[in-house]
Amino acid sequence: NAGVTQTPKFQVLKTGQSMTLQCAQDMNHNSMYWYRQDPGMGLRLIYYSASEGTTDKGEVPNGYNVSRLNKREFSLRLESAAPSQTSVYFCASSFLGYEQYFGPGTRLTVT
Amino acid sequence: AQKITQTQPGMFVQEKEAVTLDCTYDTSDPSYGLFWYKQPSSGEMIFLIYQGSYDQQNATEGRYSLNFQKARKSANLVISASQLGDSAMYFCAMRERGFGNEKLTFGTGTRLTIIP
Numbered sequence: 001n002a003g004v005t006q007t008p009k010f011q012v013l014k015t016g017q018s019m020t021l022q023c024a025q026d027m028n029h030n031s032m033y034w035y036r037q038d039p040g041m042g043l044r045l046i047y048y049s050a051s052e053g054t055t056d057k058g059e060v061p062n063g064y065n066v067s068r069l070n071k072r073e074f075s076l077r078l079e080s081a082a083p084s085q086t087s088v089y090f091c092a093s094s095f096l097g098y099e100q101y102f103g104p105g106t107r108l109t110v111t
Numbered sequence: 112a113q114k115i116t117q118t119q120p121g122m123f124v125q126e127k128e129a130v131t132l133d134c135t136y137d138t139s140d141p142s143y144g145l146f147w148y149k150q151p152s153s154g155e156m157i158f159l160i161y162q163g164s165y166d167q168q169n170a171t172e173g174r175y176s177l178n179f180q181k182a183r184k185s186a187n188l189v190i191s192a193s194q195l196g197d198s199a200m201y202f203c204a205m206r207e208r209g210f211g212n213e214k215l216t217f218g219t220g221t222r223l224t225i226i227p
Contacts, residue, residue: 031213042115042202042217043156050213058214090156097206097213099146102156 002026006091006103013081013110021076021106023091029101031094032074033058034066036087037105043090049074081110114138115203115218123224124193131178132188132221134203143207145186146215147177150200159201162186190223198225 004025013019025032030051035043035058045058049068063085065077074093078085086109092100116135124130136145147159162170162177170177178187190197200222204215 033213033215040219042219043204043215044217045214048213059216088154092156094213097144099158099161100215101158102148105154 004091004093004101004103006089006106008106009104010107011109013078013108015082015110017081018077018079019081020078021089021091021108022073023075023103024073025091025093025101026072027093027095027101028071029093029095030071031096031100032068033092033094033100034064034074034076035090035092036060036085037090038087046076046089081108083110086110113218114207114216115205117203117218117221119221120219121222121224123226126195126225126227127192130190130193130197130223132190132201132203132223134186134188134218136184136186136203136205138184138205138207140207143205145177145179146204146206147175147186147188148202148204148217149197150202150220152199156202160188193225195225195227198223 007022033048034046047066049055052071067075089106091103094100143164145162149157160172160175162179174191176189200220202220203218
């Protein structure tokens with residue numbers, strides 16, 4: 001039982017490059033989330049998916065897209081990376097509104 | 112207005128002492144949930160404790176308890192008999208509008224350092 005897994009763990013991009021962050025959970029949770037964590041800002045919600053086939057914007061969605069591929073997988077795409085997107089990205093999942101379980105995070109640097 | 116406020120950016124506490132981490136929240140919804148998470152230096156987010164707005168008793172989980180004062184809109188985390196392994200960032204978070212709403216709002220966190 002791996003919980004929530006994220007790939008990659010680290011990534012360096014040049015401005016304008018694109019990439020997809022992958023997330024998978026094996027807890028049969030219906031809800032999945034993407035957050036970013038910046039120093040002094042706590043975690044901010046980028047997008048979430050309450051169930052397979054649905055996605056919704058969070059607090060900071062600009063510059064990102066998401067895909068809920070199936071119940072297990074929820075990916076986050078940066079189409080044209082900017083230095084302001086340098087951050088640590090966390091994926092999480094939960095059953096309804098109960099506690100969220102987090103992946104280990106992806107440290108992204110955009111130069 | 113901030114929905115979750117953690118006013119202590121950093122705290123230093125002697126090992127074996129109890130520690131209280133402050134969290135105040137702002138919501139007009141009658142149904143909400145409050146969560147505490149721990150983030151050690153390794154970076155992972157670990158769920159500690161949950162309190163629902165309609166729960167009559169304060170939540171407890173081992174050495175963790177939540178001092179829930181609804182009228183004051185505060186949900187302080189109390190760690191009893193602190194240990195060196197408790198050194199970490201601690202985040203308070205809130206879910207509004209009951210279980211149909213999935214979004215959590217996080218505070219900016221408190222960095223707790225336990226001194227041997």
